[in-house]
Amino acid sequence: MKVEVKLFAVAKQLAGADTAVVELADASTVADLRAALARTYPPLAPTLASVVFAVNAAYADEQTRLHPHDEIACIPPVSGG
Amino acid sequence: MIEITHEPIDTAALLRAVESNLAGAAVLFLGTTREVTGDRRTRSLVYEAYEAMARQKMAELAEEASRRWPLTGSALVHRLGELGLGEASVAIAVSSPHRCDAFEAGQWLIDTLKEVVPIWKQENWADGTCEWVHPGQPPSPTGGLAESAAGSAPAEPHAEGAHPANPASNES
Numbered sequence: 001m002k003v004e005v006k007l008f009a010v011a012k013q014l015a016g017a018d019t020a021v022v023e024l025a026d027a028s029t030v031a032d033l034r035a036a037l038a039r040t041y042p043p044l045a046p047t048l049a050s051v052v053f054a055v056n057a058a059y060a061d062e063q064t065r066l067h068p069h070d071e072i073a074c075i076p077p078v079s080g081g
Numbered sequence: 082m083i084e085i086t087h088e089p090i091d092t093a094a095l096l097r098a099v100e101s102n103l104a105g106a107a108v109l110f111l112g113t114t115r116e117v118t119g120d121r122r123t124r125s126l127v128y129e130a131y132e133a134m135a136r137q138k139m140a141e142l143a144e145e146a147s148r149r150w151p152l153t154g155s156a157l158v159h160r161l162g163e164l165g166l167g168e169a170s171v172a173i174a175v176s177s178p179h180r181c182d183a184f185e186a187g188q189w190l191i192d193t194l195k196e197v198v199p200i201w202k203q204e205n206w207a208d209g210t211c212e213w214v215h216p217g218q219p220p221s222p223t224g225g226l227a228e229s230a231a232g233s234a235p236a237e238p239h240a241e242g243a244h245p246a247n248p249a250s251n252e253s
Binding site: 006008009010013050054057058059073075076077078079080081 | 112128129130131133134135137159170171191194195196197198199200201202203213214215216217
């Protein structure tokens with residue numbers, strides 16, 4: 001399945017785009033997505049160790065399963081306020 | 082009142098939003114753009130957000146604060162875009178029957194907002210360089226976007242924040 005990942009802040013800057021698109025096997029997890037992003041977008045690799053992911057606007061863990069129409073976002077360490 | 086705005090924050094509107102005849106105290110917190118961090122000077126800050134999730138998280142924080150303290154009102158507003166020195170990027174107002182609860186809730190709200198709400202700031206330094214602030218992650222050549230040819234030394238974050246997975250104490 002193909003998933004789109006929203007990118008923000010340094011991740012957006014490194015990828016040069018506000019969305020990343022990766023191809024994943026069905027029933028892939030956030031951990032699979034992290035690995036696929038590193039392969040597909042090498043400039044993102046250095047920052048992927050410190051990001052978390054949100055699925056449908058909620059923080060997800062590495063075991064969270066992804067579905068084709070999920071809204072997925074890559075969340076670098078936040079610095080609001 | 083939960084808002085994400087690109088306009089200057091109307092602080093009077095926050096105070097109006099938490100008015101209540103049951104309140105004996107109202108506390109308003111503003112996070113503002115500081116010029117000096119260590120030995121570096123800031124020219125401006127640029128904020129961006131994952132807006133839908135940020136608004137949702139801010140609403141969850143307001144609900145959680147109301148469970149923890151006997152509040153009579155709460156209001157959270159975060160501004161996005163470029164902010165000049167002294168301008169408020171975030172405003173939080175809470176009211177409660179007694180001041181102790183309003184102070185505690187206000188402190189918890191700003192601390193937790195900085196840990197979990199998906200908003201990011203970019204420092205535009207006076208020396209012409211700029212970089213995203215990602216607490217817990219040392220600034221690196223890949224993380225800092227040098228606008229000038231001058232090498233940018235690692236800088237302390239403008240204001241401390243935290244990673245959702247790595248909460249750290251912080252203060253604006």
